[in-house]
Amino acid sequence: MPDSKNVVDPPEFPILRQKRALLTRQELLRSARAIFASNGFEHARIEDIASKAGKTRGAFYANFSNKEDVFYAIFEENIDRDMAHLGPLLLGLPTEGQRIEAFGEYLVELSKDRERILLDLEFKLYAIRHPQKLKRLADLYTRMCISNSIPEITQLLPQLGGNHATSQRVDALAIGGLIDGLALNHLFDPDVMDDRELARYLKLCLRKMLERAPGGPS
16 A cells, blocks of 8 residues: 555646636635725725635735735726627617617616625725826726727717727716716615616716717717
């Protein structure tokens, strides 16, 4: 019988290590989402994020440099998820009116996501409270929106943004502001700003925005 002391465990295959590392990162992101939304970004502690995910501080720093880094990763994950769903959804609709309606419905569902709305607001509040970081964070936020979302949407809704980066920034901020304001009041007073009113106002504002844009419907 072989001596158990001399038995060496087989090396872990690289693909298994990659899967374990990806799973760890996803668990940390999920934990960070919950803690940022409940405690606020500035009061959240790295120890708590790691602990809630069942990981160590070392595991956190193996994946992220700091809290800002994990915050950016959350935004990137959100936008990737949006485009994986929104692009095929809009591409499957033949008319601009149907695409506008579907886009509006998608924004309505987004506005009901309490955790995501709180995270969006936390990101912007953190940037506003730290003027030395405001421009960098605002540029990052807008650049992420433009590079991942606006180009694909403008192919389907050409009146959004046109071909100019400045117009795209305005559209990204306008749509974000529309969602933030209505969603915040939906969370604040859901009996008055209920799901039906949220949907009605969001679609109305979206249609008006598109109508006023160059090339929009008259």
